[in-house]
Amino acid sequence: MPRSLVGLLVGLLLALAAAVGGFGAFLLAVVLGAVGWGIGAQLEGRLDLSGLARGRGRG
Template identity: 60%
Template structure:
């Protein structure tokens, strides 16, 4: 699946969430979608969450 297809599906799902749940539903869908994207990108190896969660100056 291409990035544009994933973006289209995500946009349609956010639009449905906005229509059904109003603004709070839209925000919840946006937050959960972002969390899902970050977890998926981490599993694919695109981003390194350990570097972000480790913090600075500890050691």
């Protein structure tokens, strides 16, 4: 699926969330979208979150 189409769909869904639920629902949709993007990018190998899982450690 082309990125422009994905961007269009995301924009429409965010607009729908804002229209139906107000600003709070809009912010929730943005945060959940960012979390979903992060998980998808991790699964595709474009994002490495292993440092977050390990923590800083001591040393």
